[in-house]
Amino acid sequence: MDAKLEMGTQNHQTQTPSSEPPDISIQTVDDLARSETKSISSPIGSSCQHSILYQRTDAATSPAKSRASPNTSTSPTGNLFSADVQSTTPVQSPSTLLLEMSDTEMRHIPNLSEVVYIGLCRDIVTPTEVRIRRDVEDTEEVVMMPLRIIIGYNRMRNGSHREGFRLLTSDNDSMLWLPDHKVICDQSQISLYRIPQHTVILMECEDLPPGYTNLKLMTTSLNRTVDASCISTNNGIYISSFLFRTQCLGFQQARSTYSRFSARHGPCATYNFMGLDIDHAYCFRSLHWPDVAFPWIQRCHLKHWPQDSILSFIIKEGCHIVPISSEPENSETGIDWRISFSGAELKLVYSMNHCQFLCYGILKIFFKGGYYCR
Structure with missing residues (x-):
């Protein structure tokens, strides 16, 4: 009876989930586009099935997470851009995180151009937002035309x-x-x-x-x-x-x-x-x-x-x-x-096209010294 009770206790301990939340280090481009950029369709490729590492975690502030378990999937660059489910750290945009990376770290990121494109769409403007803003401006021009004729200008x-920007x-x-x-x-x-x-x-x-x-x-x-x-x-x-x-x-x-x-x-x-x-x-x-x-x-x-x-x-x-x-x-x-x-x-x-428009927006930021805002 004691042996059975001890065996049952061991089985219960093995089935009890760990108190530490699991790491989720991979987020697909499709999920990222839906959650962060409102379903942006990347012009670089129609199918985005490659994994993109999203958020950098600081191993120094969490020593337990730096010791990866055998069943935990880690990135080639030492858990770069991995996202913790219960982390209270604000999620940074891909374009901001890329600025903090070295050339060696960037080489290990698959489809880096897609990461940059999605990050810029999130931080500057998406194709849908550009279209809506331009339609609103064009409609206002047509609606106000009779009043301008009366005014004489x-x-x-x-x-x-x-143009569709909302920069500072x-x-x-x-x-x-x-x-x-x-x-x-x-x-x-x-x-x-x-x-x-x-x-x-x-x-x-x-x-x-x-x-x-x-x-x-x-x-x-x-x-x-x-x-x-x-x-x-x-x-x-x-x-x-x-x-x-x-x-x-x-x-x-x-x-x-x-x-x-x-x-x-x-x-x-x-x-x-x-x-x-x-x-x-x-x-x-x-x-x-x-x-x-x-x-x-x-x-x-x-x-x-x-x-x-x-x-x-x-x-x-x-x-x-x-x-x-x-x-x-x-x-x-x-x-x-x-x-x-x-x-x-x-x-x-x-x-x-939208890629050219984003590059044009970056040049505006460089020239005028202002940063972007949504």
């Missing part, structure tokens, strides 16, 4: 917010222009517009740095802001970028309560709304492609990027002319304007 949103340094910019003021690149194009319904402005790029132009008023403008910004010279009447920017800043400050503290920021009038800096750039729109930008079209044909349909759309949309001079910042004598291709930039960003 057309508007185009650009910047990182319109993301800018929320808008370009506003008078729809009845038409900017041409050659005098022969004046016949394309109706006068006096349209005010025609001629671009003159001679004797100016590349990317800058003077705006010569060819017909009378009925807009008070434009009329107050004109100066007379021996060659005709020109619109001063400094005077136009000053007039638009006053208009912005008197426009509403939250924008009355607007300040100058380059060619824009900037104000803060609910902790977000918003830039309004009052400018002119040209539906013609300037001569100074024709070499870019040749490079596009040579490099076969972007696609011909996208390139044709960009050329058709033309450019904007923003009130910033090549003269020093506080100069009141500069009358030249800068040619802006923000619309073309936005179209090029929209044409990127």
